[in-house]
Amino acid sequence: xxxxxxxxxxxxxxxxxxxxxxxxxxxxxxxxxxxxxxxxxxxxxxxxxxxxxxxxxxxxxxxxxxxxxxxxxxxxxxxxxxxxxxxxxxxxxxxxxxxxxxxxxxxxxxxxxxxxxxxxxxxxxxxxxxxxxxxxxxxxxxxxxxxxxxxxxxxxxxxxxxxxxxxxxxxxxxxxxxxxxxxxxxxxxxxxxxxxxxxxxxxxxxxxxxxxxxxxxxxxxxxxxxxxxxxxxxxxxxxxx
Amino acid sequence: xxxxxxxxxxxxxxxxxxxxxxxxxxxxxxxxxxxxxxxxxxxxxxxxxxxxxxxxxxxxxxxxxxxxxxxxxxxxxxxxxxxxxxxxxxxxxxxxxxxxxxxxxxxxxxxxxxxxxxxxxxxxxxxxxxxxxxxxxxxxxxxxxxxxxxxxxxxxxxxxxxxxxxxxxxxxxxxxxxxxxxxxxxxxxxxxxxxxxxxxxxxxxxxxxxxxxxxxxxxxxxxxxxxxxxxxxxxxxxxxxxxxxxxxxxxxxxxxxxxxxxxxxxxxxxxxxxxxxxxxxxxxxxxxxxxxxxxx
Numbered sequence: 001x002x003x004x005x006x007x008x009x010x011x012x013x014x015x016x017x018x019x020x021x022x023x024x025x026x027x028x029x030x031x032x033x034x035x036x037x038x039x040x041x042x043x044x045x046x047x048x049x050x051x052x053x054x055x056x057x058x059x060x061x062x063x064x065x066x067x068x069x070x071x072x073x074x075x076x077x078x079x080x081x082x083x084x085x086x087x088x089x090x091x092x093x094x095x096x097x098x099x100x101x102x103x104x105x106x107x108x109x110x111x112x113x114x115x116x117x118x119x120x121x122x123x124x125x126x127x128x129x130x131x132x133x134x135x136x137x138x139x140x141x142x143x144x145x146x147x148x149x150x151x152x153x154x155x156x157x158x159x160x161x162x163x164x165x166x167x168x169x170x171x172x173x174x175x176x177x178x179x180x181x182x183x184x185x186x187x188x189x190x191x192x193x194x195x196x197x198x199x200x201x202x203x204x205x206x207x208x209x210x211x212x213x214x215x216x217x218x219x220x221x222x223x224x225x226x227x228x229x230x231x232x233x234x235x236x237x238x239x240x241x
Numbered sequence: 242x243x244x245x246x247x248x249x250x251x252x253x254x255x256x257x258x259x260x261x262x263x264x265x266x267x268x269x270x271x272x273x274x275x276x277x278x279x280x281x282x283x284x285x286x287x288x289x290x291x292x293x294x295x296x297x298x299x300x301x302x303x304x305x306x307x308x309x310x311x312x313x314x315x316x317x318x319x320x321x322x323x324x325x326x327x328x329x330x331x332x333x334x335x336x337x338x339x340x341x342x343x344x345x346x347x348x349x350x351x352x353x354x355x356x357x358x359x360x361x362x363x364x365x366x367x368x369x370x371x372x373x374x375x376x377x378x379x380x381x382x383x384x385x386x387x388x389x390x391x392x393x394x395x396x397x398x399x400x401x402x403x404x405x406x407x408x409x410x411x412x413x414x415x416x417x418x419x420x421x422x423x424x425x426x427x428x429x430x431x432x433x434x435x436x437x438x439x440x441x442x443x444x445x446x447x448x449x450x451x452x453x454x455x456x457x458x459x460x461x462x463x464x465x466x467x468x469x470x471x472x473x474x475x476x477x478x479x480x481x482x483x484x485x486x487x488x489x490x491x492x493x494x495x496x497x498x499x500x501x502x503x504x505x506x507x508x509x510x511x512x513x514x515x516x517x518x519x520x521x522x523x524x525x526x527x528x529x530x531x532x533x534x535x536x537x
Binding site: 050052076081083087089090091100101102103104105149 | 243244246247440441443444445447448449450451
């Protein structure tokens, strides 16, 4: 049994059908990278996986358990997410941003949550920023805090929605390094990204999406290194210049 | 930045982003408060006028004929005293009557200074034991020789009481209707804002934000709608009412011998009431609109 199973996933916004039937499995410890042009449905797919968008049709399972509106709160404690625009609470310090989830959602005691937050900040190289507010951090640092925040919930899987898209180029590396370290530690990850180098180096599997479908999938050396579908070839020829 | 500062900043930010919609909502609520306020101003004035007249309700004014001399007046006085139900009498000479009128007219008394002759007659103020007997006493007084006219205010008071009651009931019905409409308008405005931020709200909730934290900026926006509407409508009512007093106040005082209630006496109460009403409507409207999104 795969850790995550997506079966016949469809999502429409009014008359616009964004996902037209997605089937995909993700194994424990696997890193799945989703690539594709803007509007292809990549972000919508991972937002549907944790029900930030309610699927129009299809089923999603985590550890064999069907994800529904009823059990989504419980499921989300096992499924961290890192967003493109960080979404840190601006009125809370870095430490508070890391403790608010465990304390409010999982009922962890403050002392315990803070202890863990300090460990995670050390892990992402930001132990000296615990008492800073997000506005005093660079984009890369904020995204590393966001990754630490996702880890604070002890997730089984982390979903990354274009985590480097909003960053200045020189800050992309520090975030990708943290993500690589996570992958090497065996964290299950689903990453929507335009960073082909990262996908090629870190991913166990890459899927290329276009027009709401998975056009091509496989090992990174195949999909990125030797794409078979004309649409994939066309896309990669434009981004790998 | 504290949570309160953050919420206030967020609420102003979302109001600015949707300024057209919020402007329309404030305009609609202002119009509704304006209607309510004008009802209230009319009610206060008619009510005061009724109360002024009610003060004279146990008094019957018996006016003497122009040709009466002191002897004739004394004969009338004796006959009045003999009527059952009369408690006491007070003679008001025509000079005293003019003086009393000047006092009632206050600042406008100068208008009476140019009279060549005093047109007011001598009169008796007849105080009755029981207000219900005023009508009988008035009838008997009017049949006495030497009495020119008898005036008492029961009919007027009854009519005014009906008008006051009508305005009171009308205001209540109007208020209930307008409050419901206002709540719907505010709720829809906030709902559209919430809808625009649905994705963001979903993420905030996902990241552990409490319901109250998510709700606060929307509730504050609702409160600000109410407060701004209260301020603008009170200002407009003050302006309109002051103009009415300027244009009609003197004439009304001359006609009914009662001045309109000064605008400044009402403005504080209207502002406090509307602010409370507006904030209440804002809070209820925003709670209704965001509740569904928080349940998601």
